[in-house]
Amino acid sequence: MTRWLLYGANGYTGELIAREARKRGLEPVLAGRNPTAVKPLAEDLGLECRIFELRDADTQLSGIDVVLHCAGPFSVTAAPMIDACVRTGTHYLDITGEMDVFAYAREIDGLARAAGVVVCPGVGFDVIPTDCLAAALHQAMPEATGLRLGFDLPLALSPGTVKTILDGMAAGGRARIDGRITATPLGGRTARIDFGNGTKPALAFPAADLHGAHHSTAIPNIEVYIPMPFLLIRCTQISRRFTGLLARPGVRAAAHKLIDKTVKGPDANQRATGTAYVWGETTDAAGRRATARITTANPYRLTIDGALTAVTDLLAVPTTRPGAHTPATLFGADLITRLPGSSPLTITTPHATEGTPQ
The missing domain is CATH 3.40.50.720 (NAD(P)-binding Rossmann-like Domain)
Structure with missing residues (x-):
């Protein structure tokens, strides 16, 4: 048994x-x-x-x-x-x-x-959707040298997710460049991206896909984005000076305790009705690109x-x-489409550049 x-x-x-x-x-x-x-x-x-x-x-x-x-x-x-x-x-x-x-x-x-x-x-979430999109895009464009992923999700987050975001900020920015995880300025990589629900400003952040999607695809250049209002992007850029403070164990422990007391996570209705939008894009050495999108159930x-x-x-x-x-x-790569609440995964090869870095 x-x-x-x-x-x-x-x-x-x-x-x-x-x-x-x-x-x-x-x-x-x-x-x-x-x-x-x-x-x-x-x-x-x-x-x-x-x-x-x-x-x-x-x-x-x-x-x-x-x-x-x-x-x-x-x-x-x-x-x-x-x-x-x-x-x-x-x-x-x-x-x-x-x-x-x-x-x-x-x-x-x-x-x-x-x-x-x-x-x-x-x-x-988020790894199943983004990892499956990365693998599907790699199948569609095996010669890809660049991969960008991202997701737009409901605002209600659990205490654990908020702690993960905080800890990620403490580590600063990250991207995979020429096959290596490379430190980047927090808030230093921005774009305008249509995740599937309209074009929005977005900010690169140090997601697990920098390792996971590289394992799945061997693509050497990877970035991951989340939508963020321009004002918050600017605040993130300004907050670079505080990353050293956030990295201190005592400060982070205090922040984690505060999160446990104040963040409750989404309720049953939010989990039943929320929708997430997931996007990915590959590019090759010739400048061609393929784009994938899928909508999913609430992340939880x-x-x-x-x-x-x-x-x-x-x-x-x-x-x-x-x-x-x-x-x-x-x-x-079809795991995501096997899960309840997922739309079909669409892959297109648009002529126009999407999510042009700023």
């Missing part, structure tokens, strides 16, 4: 996934380090629970075939869980959008292959469906190719 464990079940997204899994007749083992939060949820859903710190994960993964890791911040928690999964022969999935986790997955690829273990971060709804699809697919095919993967390399 195959079994899977959901670590971080008491978090905002973890609990949503746990409740939906139970509705579908799935029986994950719910886990986390906080007994007062995890045990009542497990009792409510009639599920087994395990309470443990990540340093004790090896002994707690006995009998588990797949871990779905939902406990952030993933830049701190992912590596210990990945290491434990590799040591115990347990497949690893998570819902991160943090680029450092994808970098670590690539570092440990050889060990994962030797252990027969799949390590696939990012089986939620997509994460629930994407994570559970990844778990059930991986459990169904336990001999899946081991090693580090992205959602598109493991489950195929």
Whole structure:
């Protein structure tokens, strides 16, 4: 009998996934380090629970075939869980959008292959849609040398997502240039982009796709954009002087506590009705370009469906190719169109330049 464990079940997204899994007749083992939060949820859903710190994960993964890791911040928690999964022969999935986790997955690829273990971060929003668009665009233009991705999503965000954005700002700007992750000025790369709902000013930010999409496509130049009003773009540019302050552990810890107290995440209605717009564009050395767009369900709804699809697919095919993967390399570029609420993925080759950098 195959079994899977959901670590971080008491978090905002973890609990949503746990409740939906139970509705579908799935029986994950719910886990986390906080007994007062995890045990009542497990009792409510009639599920087994395990309470443990990540340093004790090896002994707690006995009998588990797949871990779905939902406990952030993933830049701190992912590596210990990945290491434990590799040591115990347990497949690893998570819902991160943090680029450092994808970098670590690539570092440990050889060990994962030797252990027969799949390590696939990012089986939620934003990585599933952007990674699938990147892979589809690469199939349409294999000779592409440049890739730009982006998404426009509802404003309501969970505490974990807000923390990820804050931590990303603390690290400054990033882009993949000539195959290498390169530091760029925060707010230094802007564009005007039609994500699928009208042209808007947009700002490049250090997304996981700088690692993940490169793994999926081998395209050497990658940027990722989100729409932002021009005034906020200007404020971001001005805030460069504060990135050093945000990088201080004490300041970030205080900011995280404030976020936990003030940010609640979208309610059920917002999760049911919100729509995200996802865009991608490849260019080749001759200046030709291909553009892809898709609309999806609300990011949290997509994460629930994407994570559970990844778990059930991986459990169904336990001999899946081991090693580090992205959602598109493991489950195929069509994964996004298999999820409820997704439109067909369209790829066009327009004559006009889209999202011209400013």
